[in-house]
Amino acid sequence: MQVLQAGQHKFIFLELEPELVSNIAKQAGFEAKLKDSQRTLTLDLSAPGRQSPLLLFDASDPANLGWFSRCQFYVDGRTGSVMQTPISVANKRDRAGRPQPNAMRMSIAKELPATFRLPGKQPLTEQVFYALLFNFLNALAKTGVAVCGGPVVKALAGRSEGIGPRN
Secondary structure (H helix, E strand, C coil): CEEEEECCEEEEECCCCHHHHHHHHHHCCCEEEEEECCCEEEEEEECCCCCCCCCEEECCCHHHHHHHHHCCCEEECCCCEECCCCEEEEEEECCCCCEEEEEEEEEEECEEECCCEEHHHEECCHHHHHHHHHHHHHHHHHHCEEEECCCCCCCCECCCCCCCCCC
């Protein structure tokens, strides 16, 4: 981890190891294709042997209340940001434009404001991030991640809000 200063602004620069990130994804049951750039690390995640969709569900549906009360991570459905983390997610889509149920795209920000803190005011280090990443991927596979509002990130599991009458 480095602290960078640009004028009056200070940033934390995470020095993430792509091989370690790939191994964490593999341990959580995902295949990952990584693209490392100067400011972000992008992962194309897939779980090809999985029979059910990834547990990304719509938090606004009352039928999903049981999942919502157990989940540890929340995604802003308008931006794809995983709240209070340096992670953003997006649906991967098939040729027809429908979200693929067993795949996600994840982006990890390497540059963060020096004031960035995790819940509980815990500072972010590489080791803390690796644990956070493992917990997030396990939540996608086992316990559930809530999508809160917005049309950008679509739920993959549970009931989701439908617009218009059913046929």
